[in-house]
Amino acid sequence: MERLEVSKLNHHFGFTEILRDINFNLEKGQVLSVVGPSGGGKTTLLHLCADLLDVEEGSVKNSFVTSSFAFQEGRLLPWKNVIDNISLGLIAKGIKRKIATQMSQDIALKFGLEEDDFDKFPKDLSGGMKQRVSFARALVVKPSLLFLDEPFSALDIGLKQELQSILIDMIDKKEITILFITHDIMEAIRLSDKILLLEADPGHIVKEFDYILPQKERDDKFVYEETAKILQDETVINTFELNITL
Amino acid sequence: MKFILKILKDFPAYLWSGWGAIASIFLFIACWDVGNQIYGDLVLPAPLETFKTLALMLQDDSVWEQIDITLYRAFMGFAISLVFGSILGLLAGFFATASMMSRPIVTILVGMPPIAWIVLAMIWFGMGDETVIFTVVVASFPIIFVGALQGTRTLEDNLKEMGESFNLPWHMKFMDIYFPHIFSYVFPAWVSGLGMSWKIVVMAELLATSDGIGASLAVARSQLDTPTALALVVIMIGSLMFIEYIILEPIKREVELWRD
Ligand SMILES: Nc1ncnc2c1ncn2[C@@H]1O[C@H](COP(=O)(O)OP(=O)(O)O)[C@@H](O)[C@H]1O
């Protein structure tokens, strides 16, 4: 069985403690979200899980066969156009260029990019378009485990929901496992089986929330209600330094 | 291959965009003519006379011989700089210590006036090809070296990580991540290095040899043959402009399309 096991994970950058005692398991087919304020070490945690940073203390065991990563800042190759950026992972897997291009064009259209955009270089794309390209590049390789680092942060609401419903379809068919990072609680509630709440300085997990209802059946009402519930939680209010009175 | 075709396809549009440049050249020639009317034929021959002399000279085989000699020296020097400057610059870029250590050497190479190198080279190599080629190398090497060094020093970890996350094989890492970035630094350095080589070669020849365009220029000076001197200058400038605007600039445009 494919799974990701994180235990007793600590991390430092220089003398600054970034993460302390992180423990969780991610099973195949699950969606696990890590929610927390920015600067809390979420990106660092994801990089450690994806083996982009060396683990110093504790352990990360990843037995997923394939994985891919959608980066917070896109990280597109500035000298490649939209389609060549998306097809990068496919070509690396040894898929023929013609097929890879076709697959990339299909997914680009599905992600709300237009044919006119295909030949554009990243410098001519908006922030939202770059995120879509980066997200498409990660998804087109059909990874068994997907690492998402705030992939929707630069998108407007309509597009955000469209992409989320694409993910929800895949989750529903048990095609994918996701480790998802966000600072948007509603987004996490819509997509996750489990949410870990990460508090900053140093990053540590203060609370877990589980959601049983299948993602397909979650409507706006469900999301709002659960969000309201979470926002009443003392720990959440402190973590995000919220000043709301409900 | 596709790339070369694209360059050729965009070439007419590029030429069309050059009207402004041509207009400014004509304006320059007009000023030159005014200068001729003020200062007289001895100091500044008229453009027309210069071009007539030029046309005559270009029919003369011995002039072409001189041009060939100069071309050979410039390209030998440039080629040596290109190969060693690029390779050593890339290597130095990969090692922090090497790039730190190379800085003072580059400063010396850049800061020392070429004329001083010519004198030294004349002492070391005597009068001839070696002196000229040496001076060309010394002048164009640091430009190319620094370009290559900066290309490797500025490689971004972010993109490297991205390449790793998609398990790019090494040849893709090189061709898709490292090479385009480095090339965008190295190529402009090659262009400046070439321009430098062409300028320095004539200067070195003028002082250190008895053949080549530079030496012809020295002869024209001693005979107060201003039209010939100017015609030689036109050859030098014309060939530089040809290489730069007709050959290199269109390539540079295609190569740097992705840049802001
Ligand atoms: N490579 C690095 N070197 C040093 N400090 C870093 C590095 N990357 C991140 N940090 C620091 O670690 C902390 C957590 O960053 P990050 O993981 O990006 O947080 P988040 O993704 O939750 O916003 C921040 O204070 C950041 O400045």
Ligand SMILES: [Mg+2]
């Ligand atoms: Mg982050």
